[in-house]
Amino acid sequence: MKKLELLEKKLKYKFKNQNLLIHALTHKSFKKPYSNERLEFLGDAVLDLVVGEFLFHKFKNDAEGDLSKLRAALVNEKSFAKIALSLDLGTFIFMSASEENNGGRSKPSLLSDALEALIGAVHLESGFETAKEIALFLIQKNYPNIDAKNLIKDYKTKLQEITQSKMGQTPEYETLRAFGPDHQKQFEIALKLEGKEYSRATAKSKKEAQQMAAKIALEKLEVL
Amino acid sequence: MKKLELLEKKLKYKFKNQNLLIHALTHKSFKKPYSNERLEFLGDAVLDLVVGEFLFHKFKNDAEGDLSKLRAALVNEKSFAKIALSLDLGTFIFMSASEENNGGRSKPSLLSDALEALIGAVHLESGFETAKEIALFLIQKNYPNIDAKNLIKDYKTKLQEITQSKMGQTPEYETLRAFGPDHQKQFEIALKLEGKEYSRATAKSKKEAQQMAAKIALEKLEVL
Numbered sequence: 001m002k003k004l005e006l007l008e009k010k011l012k013y014k015f016k017n018q019n020l021l022i023h024a025l026t027h028k029s030f031k032k033p034y035s036n037e038r039l040e041f042l043g044d045a046v047l048d049l050v051v052g053e054f055l056f057h058k059f060k061n062d063a064e065g066d067l068s069k070l071r072a073a074l075v076n077e078k079s080f081a082k083i084a085l086s087l088d089l090g091t092f093i094f095m096s097a098s099e100e101n102n103g104g105r106s107k108p109s110l111l112s113d114a115l116e117a118l119i120g121a122v123h124l125e126s127g128f129e130t131a132k133e134i135a136l137f138l139i140q141k142n143y144p145n146i147d148a149k150n151l152i153k154d155y156k157t158k159l160q161e162i163t164q165s166k167m168g169q170t171p172e173y174e175t176l177r178a179f180g181p182d183h184q185k186q187f188e189i190a191l192k193l194e195g196k197e198y199s200r201a202t203a204k205s206k207k208e209a210q211q212m213a214a215k216i217a218l219e220k221l222e223v224l
Numbered sequence: 225m226k227k228l229e230l231l232e233k234k235l236k237y238k239f240k241n242q243n244l245l246i247h248a249l250t251h252k253s254f255k256k257p258y259s260n261e262r263l264e265f266l267g268d269a270v271l272d273l274v275v276g277e278f279l280f281h282k283f284k285n286d287a288e289g290d291l292s293k294l295r296a297a298l299v300n301e302k303s304f305a306k307i308a309l310s311l312d313l314g315t316f317i318f319m320s321a322s323e324e325n326n327g328g329r330s331k332p333s334l335l336s337d338a339l340e341a342l343i344g345a346v347h348l349e350s351g352f353e354t355a356k357e358i359a360l361f362l363i364q365k366n367y368p369n370i371d372a373k374n375l376i377k378d379y380k381t382k383l384q385e386i387t388q389s390k391m392g393q394t395p396e397y398e399t400l401r402a403f404g405p406d407h408q409k410q411f412e413i414a415l416k417l418e419g420k421e422y423s424r425a426t427a428k429s430k431k432e433a434q435q436m437a438a439k440i441a442l443e444k445l446e447v448l
Contacts, residue, residue, distance in 0.1 A: 049273045
């Protein structure tokens, strides 16, 4: 077990109540009268709001349905486990020997739960704004590219991954036409799979139109 | 359309930005470049955290799974619509004539969405603590009996409602035994349906044991 001060340094936060920190790091297997499950419940809601608010401000023109999808891409066990790993959180968790022997210190669910519990604990003793600051610092450090372009870029990448693994196909993009006055040029793009048009989109740049066509294709494939 | 000041009085909150208030009250049918859907997304997360935190403090000994269930009983369209009705919120919502003719001003989904959007708007301009204060004031005014006893009492009531409507049966409670020293008396209760034992529980009082047996029965019936 490493010294908890090390973890506090990484979080850039000093717990006023050290018992609360220990509480947040205690897995139920440790067989104490307390475990981090209730704090995890609280932290889960804190993180939902932190990320929801972050996306609300970042993507001012996106519909609420898109915000929900973006949030789901960030608020999940996998991404929280990644953040937890960056803090080396597994080495700080109190767990039973058998859980430890079972690989507990690197289990995504355990790591993600402890991260949520930590954020819940900060919210509890220092309020939402402080918890938000720490959560955003951790999220942005691990996901530095959460910006509109990158999340949009994901559509093409994501589609290609799926079509390659499921159909052995790479999507092709064909520019059908460019139209409109020079200062308001529009591009219409067709996305083809196995040589046949699968979706189509129009935007101010070819790149953007490709991304939109990929997004439509992902929706058709019911993976978005 | 009533004057918005009236609504602000009911909320005990004066919006700094009146446009934000209008935004929160604008249903998408109103065909403006904006609607309250994004604010609803934000408010939904605010309310989840507000209620989660409230229950966390109120039920200090309940497991995280029970907290989730309690939250689900409070954070839903039906209860938010009830709160919205208490504010007469329907009369303040901007909506299309056809939505209005369609009963929009009293639609639970529309009312609940507008309430969430209002709370989201307060969070946006005045922060979480202010939004929390308003939300808790509204929730406690409409659900004055959110306390452990009452929520536990709900198990018996809920079970009876279900067994009466589905089986035409009323659960019966039989005290099987009382045991233990006087200062630590325990009561074992059997819950019977159609004369047969359906669940059993032990607690420090008959009442509590009955509630626990009802809870177990609800879980067996898969309604909890």
